[in-house]
Amino acid sequence: MTEFLIYSKRCFINDRFVESTIHIKNDKIHQIYNGYNEHNEIPLLNYNNLIVMPGIIDAHVHINEPGRDTWEGFETATKAAAIGGITTLIEMPLNASPVTTSIKAFKIKQNAAVNKLHVNCGFYGGVIPSNLTDIEGLIKEGVFGIKGFLTHSGIDEFPNVTKNHLEQIAPILKKYNVPLLLHCELSDNNVPKVNNPKSYQEYLLSRPQNWETNAIDLALDIQKRFDIKVHIVHLSASDGIKKILEHKEKTNKLTVETCPHYLYFNAENIPDASPIFKCAPPIREASNNDKLWGFLLEDGFNFIASDHSPAPPEIKQLETGDFFKAWGGISGLQFTLPILYTEGKKRGLKLEKLIPLLTKNPAEFLGLDYKKGILKIGYDADISVWDDTHEFKITEETIQHKHKGTPYLNEVVFGKNIHTFINGVQVVKNSELKTLQQGQFLLNKIT
Ligand SMILES: [Zn+2]
Numbered sequence: 308m309t310e311f312l313i314y315s316k317r318c319f320i321n322d323r324f325v326e327s328t329i330h331i332k333n334d335k336i337h338q339i340y341n342g343y344n345e346h347n348e349i350p351l352l353n354y355n356n357l358i359v360m361p362g363i364i365d366a367h368v369h370i371n372e373p374g375r376d377t378w379e380g381f382e383t384a385t386k387a388a389a390i391g392g393i394t395t396l397i398e399m400p401l402n403a404s405p406v407t408t409s410i411k412a413f414k415i416k417q418n419a420a421v422n423k424l425h426v427n428c429g430f431y432g433g434v435i436p437s438n439l440t441d442i443e444g445l446i447k448e449g450v451f452g453i454k455g456f457l458t459h460s461g462i463d464e465f466p467n468v469t470k471n472h473l474e475q476i477a478p479i480l481k482k483y484n485v486p487l488l489l490h491c492e493l494s495d496n497n498v499p500k501v502n503n504p505k506s507y508q509e510y511l512l513s514r515p516q517n518w519e520t521n522a523i524d525l526a527l528d529i530q531k532r533f534d535i536k537v538h539i540v541h542l543s544a545s546d547g548i549k550k551i552l553e554h555k556e557k558t559n560k561l562t563v564e565t566c567p568h569y570l571y572f573n574a575e576n577i578p579d580a581s582p583i584f585k586c587a588p589p590i591r592e593a594s595n596n597d598k599l600w601g602f603l604l605e606d607g608f609n610f611i612a613s614d615h616s617p618a619p620p621e622i623k624q625l626e627t628g629d630f631f632k633a634w635g636g637i638s639g640l641q642f643t644l645p646i647l648y649t650e651g652k653k654r655g656l657k658l659e660k661l662i663p664l665l666t667k668n669p670a671e672f673l674g675l676d677y678k679k680g681i682l683k684i685g686y687d688a689d690i691s692v693w694d695d696t697h698e699f700k701i702t703e704e705t706i707q708h709k710h711k712g713t714p715y716l717n718e719v720v721f722g723k724n725i726h727t728f729i730n731g732v733q734v735v736k737n738s739e740l741k742t743l744q745q746g747q748f749l750l751n752k753i754t
Pocket of ligand 1: 367369399614616
């Protein structure tokens with residue numbers, strides 16, 4: 308049995324900072340006391356002025372195992388997560404092989420993760436044209452949502468679906484109240500011919516905002532007609548904000564996320580021949596990203612997720628610099644907190660707003676809010692302890708991802724995760740891994 312106390316002047320409880328002592332017993336928060344509160348023989352960890360908050364929940368991560376575990380794997384990704392203060396992540400149905408589009412593939416993926424989970428991990432299932440009859444089975448097996456693409460996914464085994472396919476599975480999603488997660492880009496041929504594949508500007512022009520807004524129109528239409536939960540992953544186009552806002556006034560079944568890279572980088576500063584920055588939809592211009600920030604500050608985004616999607620250097624075309632041949636995906640799982648905190652500080656983002664975007668809100672989206680996402684008696688003891696005054700440089704030595712390549716390399720940021728507790732066990736101590744394999748498999752409970 309583990310039993311200990313965590314004290315800090317700044318525990319994030321009920322959406323504000325309060326001086327508290329949190330009593331952990333086994334894997335749960337047993338009690339929360341006001342102020343400093345010692346208890347007989349129970350060890351007390353005095354964190355003084357550090358921030359004590361619920362562990363981060365990253366609802367959008369690609370781990371690639373099995374099948375592409377030379378890209379990333381459960382071992383390395385969940386270590387990186389723990390170091391970064393993430394206590395729960397949800398893994399996408401691609402880019403592992405097989406892709407998670409059948410019960411059999413879902414079981415293969417879970418088996419591949421056994422003894423490798425250093426944080427809690429759940430899974431989404433995927434929809435492709437050939438698996439419409441597999442969706443109900445995947446939901447019954449406990450996936451947290453069904454993800455689909457409206458344009459080429461980058462992985463041939465995961466072809467995109469059309470509106471017609473989504474209409475066919477919508478009644479199943481409605482029956483179980485499970486969200487449809489959509490990669491909102493609807494491709495067309497009205498894009499300029501490529502002259503210089505190393506030009507970031509040409510890459511940006513090849514995936515215009517109207518691809519996103521056309522896909523959003525389709526997503527909103529499906530949401531409305533079938534009254535299902537629809538989640539727009541990684542919004543990058545600010546042109547989509549107005550229609551999302553209008554739709555959100557009519558329903559609470561539409562949710563939207565964005566990612567740290569869309570909020571931290573601007574197209575103007577991305578050098579040519581640097582596909583380490585390539586993702587889809589692309590990182591857009593500063594004027595666009597300012598609008599994303601405006602939307603964030605006005606509570607438009609439901610949560611923020613990393614969309615960690617790494618690949619080996621050769622697949623990222625780091626030597627050739629070819630944006631069009633390179634894998635589209637940003638590696639950054641470990642750095643969500645310092646990246647958002649550092650940029651957010653400049654933009655007037657209060658911690659009281661940032662923390663729920665990383666904890667309570669994704670827990671609500673995933674239906675895990677009955678046991679995760681806040682510090683509350685009876686809840687799982689998943690906790691991040693971090694120092695908002697600690698400035699550090701992101702170096703290769705600090706990166707736990709399988710590959711060191713990330714656009715965040717050499718950035719100087721504020722906000723270092725110091726300790727991580729998962730299910731009541733201290734997994735990270737003084738920013739180093741201490742105890743492994745404490746993560747649990749999470750399955751969605753359908754009602
Ligand atoms: Zn993704």
